[in-house]
Amino acid sequence: MADIVLHREPSRGTTRYVAPEVSYLHDKFVNVIFVGAPGAPDREWTLVDAGLPGSADKIKRAAAELFGAGSRPAAIILTHGHVDHVGAIHTLARDWDVPVYAHEMELPYLTGRSAYPPPDPLVGGGAMSVLSVLFPRGPFDLGSRIRELPADGSVPSMAGWRWIPTPGHSPGHVSLVRDIDRTLIAGDAFVTTKQESLTATLTERPELHGPPMYFTPDWGHARESLRHLADYAPAAVITGHGPPMRGMPLQTGLRQLASQFDTRARPAHGRYRDRPAITDANGVVDVPPPQVSARTMLLASLAVGVTIGLVVALRRRSDGQVALPAARQPDDVSLARSAELAAADGGYDRTADATTASTDGVAVGNVPASAGAVPFYVDLR
Numbered sequence: 001m002a003d004i005v006l007h008r009e010p011s012r013g014t015t016r017y018v019a020p021e022v023s024y025l026h027d028k029f030v031n032v033i034f035v036g037a038p039g040a041p042d043r044e045w046t047l048v049d050a051g052l053p054g055s056a057d058k059i060k061r062a063a064a065e066l067f068g069a070g071s072r073p074a075a076i077i078l079t080h081g082h083v084d085h086v087g088a089i090h091t092l093a094r095d096w097d098v099p100v101y102a103h104e105m106e107l108p109y110l111t112g113r114s115a116y117p118p119p120d121p122l123v124g125g126g127a128m129s130v131l132s133v134l135f136p137r138g139p140f141d142l143g144s145r146i147r148e149l150p151a152d153g154s155v156p157s158m159a160g161w162r163w164i165p166t167p168g169h170s171p172g173h174v175s176l177v178r179d180i181d182r183t184l185i186a187g188d189a190f191v192t193t194k195q196e197s198l199t200a201t202l203t204e205r206p207e208l209h210g211p212p213m214y215f216t217p218d219w220g221h222a223r224e225s226l227r228h229l230a231d232y233a234p235a236a237v238i239t240g241h242g243p244p245m246r247g248m249p250l251q252t253g254l255r256q257l258a259s260q261f262d263t264r265a266r267p268a269h270g271r272y273r274d275r276p277a278i279t280d281a282n283g284v285v286d287v288p289p290p291q292v293s294a295r296t297m298l299l300a301s302l303a304v305g306v307t308i309g310l311v312v313a314l315r316r317r318s319d320g321q322v323a324l325p326a327a328r329q330p331d332d333v334s335l336a337r338s339a340e341l342a343a344a345d346g347g348y349d350r351t352a353d354a355t356t357a358s359t360d361g362v363a364v365g366n367v368p369a370s371a372g373a374v375p376f377y378v379d380l381r
């Protein structure tokens, strides 16, 4: 557990190079990507993904370093809408007054219509997997700022790039490619760190892995997406988690991962291993049953979270190193909702009669008044 303490790194908090006109900011365990020439004028660069809750100031500082004080992007493109990719989106979209683009199959989760399928905290074997039941999974509502990516494959404000569908990790997940030099922004279609492991996510060891296991509800589609990206043979990649990779190690590694997907990427067991979550244009339709109760996993994840918090606090006091920051009051998509949402997973057991339950225990009903009367996916077990 001692490894959860970060050691000081001079470059932390500053952007790093991926490929010409592609830089990224690594914040805690998540990457945010900037596409545009350094010094690009106002509205002539693009942000891809929007980081963790509470990271808006950090992202704005990085943007100011790259493009000059006050420089705003022309658009924000989302590879997908998981909370670690949209955490600062409300603040950034409002302060920069920019449109946000995502694939149409991702829109239910970004327009208040549906929460994502529940995570599978039993897969991957790391603390991040267990903690995943505490991560907010929406529905998030970006209101009128959210728009659908153009059907022709072009990427707004990113000339020379195109988006390709890479579903599996999420229903409307996309990757972005620049054909002239085969640069790839892969989101979480695959990642370059073992994302299920808290230690690995903090130490940034470069390793090719399939999509984060705990939040991937369709392994068949995830495999097809990875094969597609391996066939593309990218020259450089930045993913949602982990450092950039380039050249032959990337291409060879991706081909190997694609051919060994079922043994290396697909979990050996778990809720979605053999049966995907079913989704449609309105969000989640059906999910396989969980393999332990939501209440058990909530208790386990709270225990892990408390333990980590204690270790971090003790290490911070004892040696002054930079510690994993505690979740602070977020500026937009709220981590503080995590306990509320996680509790709702278990708590809905008691209110099952008030929802529209199907025979397998999964319901699509309405959120209680406190959460607004939006259609909401709830897990009854």
Ligand SMILES: [Zn+2]
Residues within 6 Å of the ligand: 080, 082, 169, 188, 212, 215
């Ligand atoms: Zn994700």
Ligand SMILES: [Zn+2]
Residues within 6 Å of the ligand: 082, 084, 085, 188, 212, 240, 241
């Ligand atoms: Zn992610």
